[in-house]
Every structure is written in C-alpha cells, then in structure tokens.
Amino acid sequence: MRLTQAILLLAAGAAQAASSWSFDDASISVAAKKGSDAIKEKFSQKAPLTKPVGLGSTDTVKVILTAKEDGKAKRPHQAFVTIKEQETGLEAPFPLTVKDTGKAVVQISQKDLPVQFLLSPKPLKASVVIGSFGEARAVNTPVFDIEIQTDPNTPLPKYEAPIRYGKKPEIHHIFRPDPQSPPKVISLFFALAVAATVPALFISWLLLGANLNHLTKALGAAPLSHLTFFGSIVAMEGVFFMYYTSWNLFQILPVAGVVGIVTVLSGTKALGEVQSRRLAGER
Structure with a gap:
C-alpha cells in the first residue's frame, strides 16, 4: 500500500514538473500600408518558417497565436515576440496583446525597430517567449527570420555607438613647449626706448632747475x-x-x-x- 502511494506521488510530481507553456494556431502576415496581405503563413514550435519574411519601409508584420498551458488555452503573465540582431546580439521585445482565451496578437513595423536593426546586413531572428507564475516551464522558441527591405530612395539612418564605461587607452600628457622670447628686433627697440628715458630724465631736471x-x-x-x-x-x-x-x-x-x-x-x-x-x- 505504501509502495503504491509512493509511486503515485512520484508520478504526480513528474507530471507537474513536465507541465509547460506552448502556443498553437500561429500565423504571420505582412501587410503594406495600402493593400491586402502580401504574405500569410503559418508556423509552430516544431515547424518554424524556413524562408525570411521581408519587411518593407511601409509594411507591418502581424503575428497571431494562441498561448496554452499543458495544452489548454490560457492567458500567461508574459508573452513577447523578441527580435534579435545576429552580429551584435541586440534584442528588442514586443509584447503580445493577450486575451483571457489565450489569443494573442502583435504588430511590428520598421519604425518600431531600433536603428541598428535597419542597418543589419543579416536577417533578424524572431522568437516567441511565453511564461507565467507557477511551475510550468516557459517557452522561448525561434519561429521566423525578418529581412529588412529599405527604400532605395530614402537614405539610411545614421547610428553612432554610445560611449560605454570601460577600459580606455592610456593618456600620454603632452606638455606645451617652453615659451619663446619675442624677436630680437622688438626687444632691442623697447630696450632702446627705456634707455632713452635716462638722458631725457636728466635733461628734464636741468630744464626744470634741479x-x-x-x-x-x-x-x-x-x-x-x-x-x-x-x-x-x-x-x-x-x-x-x-x-x-x-x-x-x-x-x-x-x-x-x-x-x-x-x-x-x-x-x-x-x-x-x-x-x-x-x-x-x-x-
């Protein structure tokens, strides 16, 4: 009897530990500012998109999915679509708007992305992140890539890396050169002008009756x-x-x-x- 209870407790613990978040009914669509959807494809945790999704300067990416916990539709505490730049590792999270039924949606356009993403030579990596309080494991799954398509008639934005605290090159102080004397001609002129005041002083004394x-x-x-x-x-x-x-x-x-x-x-x-x-x- 005790052995049976122990087995049941272990099974219950294993089942609880195995609970996790997931998503289903996921799709992505790319719509231009004016017009119908240019692309609409479905993806899942096990079947991400194999081809990058193009995002033009006037396009909007729309991601729709249903969040689930242990296969049941549920509203999680946090749900994001994170976009990552491959070379620098910079990430930008975009929160999904989630209903109580687990239905979630988010829209992303070029103006929402950091400047570094628009200048990236490689496609951006997009992942779905879902998690909440409790014992259920969160999910962080790459689902598709985004290829930025810039407008050839519009100049690319400029980006300057911010100054970071860290080790800087050693500073070697360069002292100013020693002050130089003025030209000898100028010095001689003023020296003679000062010397000329001496006889002028004696002459003044004689004229004034010293x-x-x-x-x-x-x-x-x-x-x-x-x-x-x-x-x-x-x-x-x-x-x-x-x-x-x-x-x-x-x-x-x-x-x-x-x-x-x-x-x-x-x-x-x-x-x-x-x-x-x-x-x-x-x-």
Missing part, C-alpha cells in the same frame, strides 16, 4: 641710506633682466623679495632725510 648741490648734502647726511636705496633700484632692474634672459619664477621670487625689503628700509630713511630738508625750507 639743484644738484643737494647731492652733497644728502650723501653727507645719510650716505648709507641713499647709496643703498639707489643700489637696490639698480639691483631690482638687474633681477628683471635675469628673469628675462635665463631665470625662472622660482629663482626670481626669493631674490626680488630680499631686494624689495632693502629698498623699503633704505628708501624710508633716504626719503625721510629729503623730507627733513624740504621742511627746513631748502629747495
């Missing part, structure tokens, strides 16, 4: 301050000259800082001495 007799008094009252102040100004010009010819910024900054401090300290005392004589009424 009193050179105060030079002796200034050097006598504060010789170190005046000489250091004048020397720091000359030294700063020398720093700029070195920066122009050979030094870089990191070399000039420390030297310019030291010379600048000397200029401020000596200039304060030197100009203070000049101010004291001006306040005393000396001209």
Whole structure:
C-alpha cells in the first residue's frame, strides 16, 4: 500500500514538473500600408518558417497565436515576440496583446525597430517567449527570420555607438613647449626706448632747475641710506633682466623679495632725510 502511494506521488510530481507553456494556431502576415496581405503563413514550435519574411519601409508584420498551458488555452503573465540582431546580439521585445482565451496578437513595423536593426546586413531572428507564475516551464522558441527591405530612395539612418564605461587607452600628457622670447628686433627697440628715458630724465631736471648741490648734502647726511636705496633700484632692474634672459619664477621670487625689503628700509630713511630738508625750507 505504501509502495503504491509512493509511486503515485512520484508520478504526480513528474507530471507537474513536465507541465509547460506552448502556443498553437500561429500565423504571420505582412501587410503594406495600402493593400491586402502580401504574405500569410503559418508556423509552430516544431515547424518554424524556413524562408525570411521581408519587411518593407511601409509594411507591418502581424503575428497571431494562441498561448496554452499543458495544452489548454490560457492567458500567461508574459508573452513577447523578441527580435534579435545576429552580429551584435541586440534584442528588442514586443509584447503580445493577450486575451483571457489565450489569443494573442502583435504588430511590428520598421519604425518600431531600433536603428541598428535597419542597418543589419543579416536577417533578424524572431522568437516567441511565453511564461507565467507557477511551475510550468516557459517557452522561448525561434519561429521566423525578418529581412529588412529599405527604400532605395530614402537614405539610411545614421547610428553612432554610445560611449560605454570601460577600459580606455592610456593618456600620454603632452606638455606645451617652453615659451619663446619675442624677436630680437622688438626687444632691442623697447630696450632702446627705456634707455632713452635716462638722458631725457636728466635733461628734464636741468630744464626744470634741479639743484644738484643737494647731492652733497644728502650723501653727507645719510650716505648709507641713499647709496643703498639707489643700489637696490639698480639691483631690482638687474633681477628683471635675469628673469628675462635665463631665470625662472622660482629663482626670481626669493631674490626680488630680499631686494624689495632693502629698498623699503633704505628708501624710508633716504626719503625721510629729503623730507627733513624740504621742511627746513631748502629747495
């Protein structure tokens, strides 16, 4: 008795495990935008179409079938016609509109397909996918091929592959070339223009009545301050000259800082001495 019950339970489990989804009464038709069906053929899980179905720019593919579970017409949870591009493996699902009786239908035209499909050199693979909740096995069966027929009077669409995250080629940074000095003619012109201001300065002093007799008094009252102040100004010009010819910024900054401090300290005392004589009424 127990042996009989065990056999019945195993048989029931095997029968339950063997349940699966399928489809029947399947057909495909290709209709132009205006006119009757150009093609109408039937197919099944065991007998897919052997010849590709042509799909023109104004055509519409219509797939009709009946979904079944264990041979009984039933509405599944999911039902699709998937179209796959052979070279890239890209797939596009098109859901079937399914009634409670299991009758399902879907219509596909070129405008519904991705751009990559329209540019495919090989026929597209179409499969029927049906599945639902429960123990019944889903079905995924290739049923026919689609051959895209483009309009020769219409240019093909353009497709650019999107940027994907992944390993990129190594980047080798190219530094800009070192800055070049201006032409020597231009540098010489401005150097002479600056040098010409020195005699112009002395001539202006003579024309304005500069009193050179105060030079002796200034050097006598504060010789170190005046000489250091004048020397720091000359030294700063020398720093700029070195920066122009050979030094870089990191070399000039420390030297310019030291010379600048000397200029401020000596200039304060030197100009203070000049101010004291001006306040005393000396001209």
